[in-house]
Amino acid sequence: MKNVRALMLAQYGGPDAVSISTLDAPLAGAGQVLVRVRAAGVNGLDWKVREGYVRDAFPLQLPAVLGIELAGIVEAVGPGVSRLREGDRVMGALGSLGAYAELVAVSEENLSLVPEALSFVEAAALPVASVAAWQSLHFAGPIHAGQRILVQGAAGGLGGFAVQFAHQAGAVVFATALESHFDYVHSLGADHVIDYQQGRFEEAIKDIDLVLDYVGGDVLDRSWAVLAENGAIVSTASPAIQASTPAGRRGLWFMNKPDAERLRLIADEVARGSLQSRIDAVVSFDDLPAAIDRNRTRPQIGKTVVDFSL
Ligand SMILES: NC(=O)c1ccc[n+]([C@@H]2O[C@H](COP(=O)([O-])OP(=O)(O)OC[C@H]3O[C@@H](n4cnc5c(N)ncnc54)[C@H](OP(=O)(O)O)[C@@H]3O)[C@@H](O)[C@H]2O)c1
Incomplete structure (x- = not known):
């Protein structure tokens, strides 16, 4: 059944190398949950992957879905999942590609609960930048x-x-x-x-x-x-x-690794207001290819986030 929109990279190249396609809905495998994605963070890695700059570090079989961090709602849980339940609001870094899709199967261990005070857009801005900053500072x-x-x-x-x-x-x-x-x-x-x-x-x-x-x-x-x-x-x-x-x-x-516990602690600080998380732009899924390119060409403050509801 082809029913999930996703941002696909067909071949390495410039802005035209990515396009929005329709894919089969994934299933949650062992230890995974299926996340209905509500927002995803844009990262410098997106255009670097698109252009093939990091093809040695991230060998890909193309076509591939781009995106490395997301926030959304657990729609189903796979075998062996113990911590998360259907309906949970979650966020996390994938530790691989594939976040720019409406439904994504994600390892439970990479996901944290989103604090009530944070929206999905606010949550999607956190997993990679905040945890990579923490880890690189202490590296x-x-x-x-x-x-x-x-x-x-x-x-x-x-x-x-x-x-x-x-x-x-x-x-x-x-x-x-x-x-x-x-x-x-x-x-x-x-x-x-x-x-x-x-x-x-x-x-x-x-x-x-x-x-x-x-x-x-x-x-x-x-x-x-x-x-x-x-x-x-x-x-x-x-x-x-x-x-x-x-x-x-x-x-x-330094290469960052998903750390759901560190992400939870950081998100709690953001929710309490003791840590600032700056969002530069919120874009629609249709604007995502252009937003990835703007990340390459235009200095920004903080993060760009794609809101799947726009
Ligand atoms: N290895 C890993 O695990 C990992 C994980 C995440 C990100 N990254 C990489 O880490 C880098 C930073 O990521 P990010 O998400 O923070 O990128 P970002 O949001 O695009 O921020 C980069 C910042 O660099 C500033 N800048 C540009 N040229 C500069 C210069 N000559 N001197 C000083 N500042 C300059 C810009 O600030 P102004 O607006 O003030 O110019 C811009 O805000 C990227 O290369 C990204 O791909 C690596």
Whole structure:
């Protein structure tokens, strides 16, 4: 029975490589629940997968459904599911592709309950960015008060959360962003915000213990200059860090993993108002191909979310 709309990638390429198609409805397998998707988060990974940039890290059999995080309602449960029930409001990262579809079979262990105070759109903005920010912040070792942390790309999805987590831990937080985003990044708890378009950040910052590189490329290459002797750079944006780390320095490539318990804790904080989650744009499913491309070409604050009810 062909009755589920999904955003499919037919072959690697530009905006025209994706289209909305109709698929057979999936079934919930062992340990899985079937989620009626109400909203899904847009990520930089979408266009990187579309263009084939990450085909080694994510080998795909095409055509494939794009999308890596979602929020919705449990419509059915598969064998062996013990925690979730039909009707539960859930959110989560898939740990693989396939979220841009009306019905998705998801491993129960990747899903958390959505706090009552959050809408599906608010919930769908959280699984990847917030958990990746948390995990990447703690990836190189424990964080402590007074540590000097630089967040590259602080106005983005990961950056917004990382600035807040680092500030909550008592770190001295340095951040790069466009000048038009300064107020926002300061409001997250950044102590020093540097406009990356006006001058070079490495002339304004030094002795950094931890750089979180959410931008990559030239920004990563120039970040070595600001690092304290025993400091580390963790990059979510450039796998090349593994090969390009200078001798004697510490550079780590980070890949996020779904963590339903961490997501639940973060979502509770967002629901209580002690953590900001910024949504830049809410788009319809029909606008999703264009929204994925805007993520590539236009600087944004926070997340773009597709609302399946629009
Ligand atoms: N490895 C993993 O597990 C993993 C997981 C999630 C995401 N990622 C990757 O991590 C990166 C960040 O993801 P995201 O979702 O946060 O992306 P995003 O929301 O698009 O944010 C990127 C931010 O970078 C800023 N920026 C652009 N050029 C800059 C520069 N030269 N200097 C400083 N900031 C600059 C922009 O802020 P302004 O508006 O201020 O310019 C933009 O908001 C992406 O490459 C994404 O693919 C990796």
